[in-house]
Amino acid sequence: MSGSVRTGSTRNPWLTWAAWRGLFRDRPMIPLVGLLALLVVAVGLVRPGMVSPGWAGVIMRAAVPLAILAGCQTLTMLTGGIDLSVGAVASMSGFVVATLVSGPGTPAGIVVALVAAALAGLVTGIGVGVFRVHPLIMTLGMSLVVLGFANVWQLQMVQTGTGVPGEFRWLGSGMVLGILPNSLLIFIPLAALILLGLGRTGYGRLLYAIGDNPVAARLSGARAWQVLVILYIISALLAAIAGFLIAGLTNIAAVTLADWYVLPSVAAAVIGGTSIMGGRGGYGGAIAGALILTVLTSLISALGFAEAVRQILFGAIVVAVAAVYARATTES
Amino acid sequence: MSVTTAAVDTARARPADMLAAWVRNNAWTVGLLGFLALLLAFTKLILPSYGVTGVQGLAISVLPLALAAVAQAIVVISGGIDLSIGSMMALTSVVAAVLMKGQPEESGVVVVVGVLLLGLALGAVNGGLVVLTRVPDIVVTLAMSFVWAGCALLVLQAPGGGSARWLKDLILGSLGSEWVPKAAVALVIIVALIWIPVRRSQFGLSLYAIGSNRLAAFRSGVSVGRTRISAYILMGLFAALGGLSLTASTGIGTPVPGPYTLMSVAAVVLGGVSLAGGRGGVFGPIVGVVILQIIRTDMTFLGVDPNLAVVAQGFILIGVVMVGSLIQLRQSRA
Numbered sequence: 001m002s003g004s005v006r007t008g009s010t011r012n013p014w015l016t017w018a019a020w021r022g023l024f025r026d027r028p029m030i031p032l033v034g035l036l037a038l039l040v041v042a043v044g045l046v047r048p049g050m051v052s053p054g055w056a057g058v059i060m061r062a063a064v065p066l067a068i069l070a071g072c073q074t075l076t077m078l079t080g081g082i083d084l085s086v087g088a089v090a091s092m093s094g095f096v097v098a099t100l101v102s103g104p105g106t107p108a109g110i111v112v113a114l115v116a117a118a119l120a121g122l123v124t125g126i127g128v129g130v131f132r133v134h135p136l137i138m139t140l141g142m143s144l145v146v147l148g149f150a151n152v153w154q155l156q157m158v159q160t161g162t163g164v165p166g167e168f169r170w171l172g173s174g175m176v177l178g179i180l181p182n183s184l185l186i187f188i189p190l191a192a193l194i195l196l197g198l199g200r201t202g203y204g205r206l207l208y209a210i211g212d213n214p215v216a217a218r219l220s221g222a223r224a225w226q227v228l229v230i231l232y233i234i235s236a237l238l239a240a241i242a243g244f245l246i247a248g249l250t251n252i253a254a255v256t257l258a259d260w261y262v263l264p265s266v267a268a269a270v271i272g273g274t275s276i277m278g279g280r281g282g283y284g285g286a287i288a289g290a291l292i293l294t295v296l297t298s299l300i301s302a303l304g305f306a307e308a309v310r311q312i313l314f315g316a317i318v319v320a321v322a323a324v325y326a327r328a329t330t331e332s
Numbered sequence: 333m334s335v336t337t338a339a340v341d342t343a344r345a346r347p348a349d350m351l352a353a354w355v356r357n358n359a360w361t362v363g364l365l366g367f368l369a370l371l372l373a374f375t376k377l378i379l380p381s382y383g384v385t386g387v388q389g390l391a392i393s394v395l396p397l398a399l400a401a402v403a404q405a406i407v408v409i410s411g412g413i414d415l416s417i418g419s420m421m422a423l424t425s426v427v428a429a430v431l432m433k434g435q436p437e438e439s440g441v442v443v444v445v446g447v448l449l450l451g452l453a454l455g456a457v458n459g460g461l462v463v464l465t466r467v468p469d470i471v472v473t474l475a476m477s478f479v480w481a482g483c484a485l486l487v488l489q490a491p492g493g494g495s496a497r498w499l500k501d502l503i504l505g506s507l508g509s510e511w512v513p514k515a516a517v518a519l520v521i522i523v524a525l526i527w528i529p530v531r532r533s534q535f536g537l538s539l540y541a542i543g544s545n546r547l548a549a550f551r552s553g554v555s556v557g558r559t560r561i562s563a564y565i566l567m568g569l570f571a572a573l574g575g576l577s578l579t580a581s582t583g584i585g586t587p588v589p590g591p592y593t594l595m596s597v598a599a600v601v602l603g604g605v606s607l608a609g610g611r612g613g614v615f616g617p618i619v620g621v622v623i624l625q626i627i628r629t630d631m632t633f634l635g636v637d638p639n640l641a642v643v644a645q646g647f648i649l650i651g652v653v654m655v656g657s658l659i660q661l662r663q664s665r666a
Contacts (some may be wrong), residue, residue, distance in 0.1 A: 152643070302502070307482075312483060322465065326467050
């Protein structure tokens with residue numbers, strides 16, 4: 001492939017379809033960063049003076065929870081799955097902590113929320129890994145279960161009242177010097193862990209192997225069910241952490257707070273070049289995807305369009321980007 | 333292919349054997365019907381006054397769900413899935429409600445025909461995108477669910493609009509006996525008029541063929557792409573019918589998608605349609621919808637917290653799929 005690109009188009013390698021295809025296939029970060037820069041320029045043109053270090057900080061702050069949830073989707077999509085329960089799990093976690101602040105305190109609340117999330121992930125993982133339920137169905141069903149329990153919890157806790165703890169508000173919405181959001185304190189270690197875990201550990205390679213060819217992975221001795229159970233627990237824990245940040249960012253504790261994030265998180269992972277069929281992709285692209293979607297939201301609101309237009313554009317972009325990747329990655 | 337052999341077998345057999353063969357081929361549906369009967373008996377037991385009004389309410393609430401389940405079943409049989417059915421129903425419902433508000437009764441006919449055509453078009457867009465872009469159907473339809481929901485919000489900001497009188501009369505109330513709600517009759521007529529001819533046509537056979545083994549279907553001369561798009565178009569038609577039934581039963585249009593996508597997947601799985609495609613029909617999913625709806629009613633009667641009812645529905649969905657895949661695992665091993 002690459003040989004023909006070099007010989008066939010020595011004069012202008014950037015104008016050939018094959019060169020673009022190779023770019024999307026091998027180095028998706030380059031077009032993604034280009035698209036991001038283009039969107040930032042567009043925001044600057046639409047609202048002169050809007051693009052500033054402070055604006056960049058606000059964008060980053062809004063993108064961090066989305067990027068973490070996109071991590072859930074990236075990891076699960078690598079194995080050929082998807083996690084549609086991230087919205088419910090994230091909302092539940094933020095909400096549980098908010099109800100426990102005044103009583104047992106924030107640390108206890110965080111522990112309870114993480115344990116609850118891990119339990120949800122465990123059940124999902126057992127369903128997907130052991131019983132071979134389609135991940136889509138399993139996580140959709142799980143989101144119903146989690147939402148229902150969160151609602152029951154809400155009724156139990158109605159007299160204690162809720163309050164987002166100050167620590168979450170500081171983490172989720174605080175900024176250093178008005179530029180660097182505090183949530184990077186959580187996000188940078190998490191992102192490093194995911195990137196290193198995918199690239200450098202055996203577990204990361206197992207995820208790719210199972211997604212790429214489950215039969216070959218099984219014949220090479222990979223125990224898919226163990227990998228999947230751990231994967232969905234990790235995904236639920238990531239969603240819970242994102243839920244803490246979202247509660248801090250919005251200063252709201254509600255059982256449907258993070259439902260909004262489910263499609264954008266899938267969209268960010270898809271834009272980042274992770275294939276839902278499994279075995280292809282990575283987390284770096286998903287972070288870029290989360291930033292692109294957040295800047296796009298900013299652009300849409302700068303243009304004065306309604307929420308409905310944002311939904312339509314998000315959907316259209318996901319289909320368009322996924323189509324480009326599908327073209328670029330299939331040999332024809 | 334098993335369809336044709338079954339047909340040959342039954343043509344020769346005696347009626348009793350035919351019945352036995354039907355029961356054997358539709359064991360899951362028969363089991364579901366048995367469960368439904370038990371559930372109805374249980375309902376009568378805990379709520380002795382459950383009767384005409386209960387059945388009427390059940391039929392009205394089942395109609396949009398059943399149409400959504402039939403729509404989903406058609407796509408799933410063809411080996412796909414559509415996560416935008418709820419949004420399509422919202423969009424078609426608000427379009428109908430906006431166009432019918434304050435208009436004379438006769439123009440409602442034009443609106444209904446137009447909305448059904450819109451449903452066909454929405455389905456064609458979904459199917460066309462799935463086939464042409466080669467992006468997995470889950471991604472395309474999940475994204476399109478947001479596109480259609482956004483369009484619904486553009487058409488109507490808040491619940492409103494209206495419905496023609498005759499459209500409401502089509503599904504509200506009862507026909508002849510009080511025990512025969514119009515909504516149930518409408519459902520039977522719609523499914524009989526659209527699904528049965530499709531099922532018996534060459535397209536119906538292709539639908540099952542591409543769902544059960546796409547490569548084999550392609551090699552036997554089935555136009556896979558065209559059949560998949562047709563399945564989505566048919567799905568769009570049923571989603572539009574579901575949207576119309578929403579407008580008719582509530583008298584207004586609501587731009588926010590209801591839980592129909594999730595419920596349709598649940599009902600399809602409960603109804604014995606394999607998510608791998610190629611297996612099942614639309615009768616099972618309809619029974620599944622009725623069962624899910626009765627369970628919800630029973631829980632309300634029993635004073636169960638509605639939120640716990642949501643939990644129960646989630647567990648039923650997961651449990652049914654788990655049992656289903658366990659059975660398949662057993663069969664594939666044996």
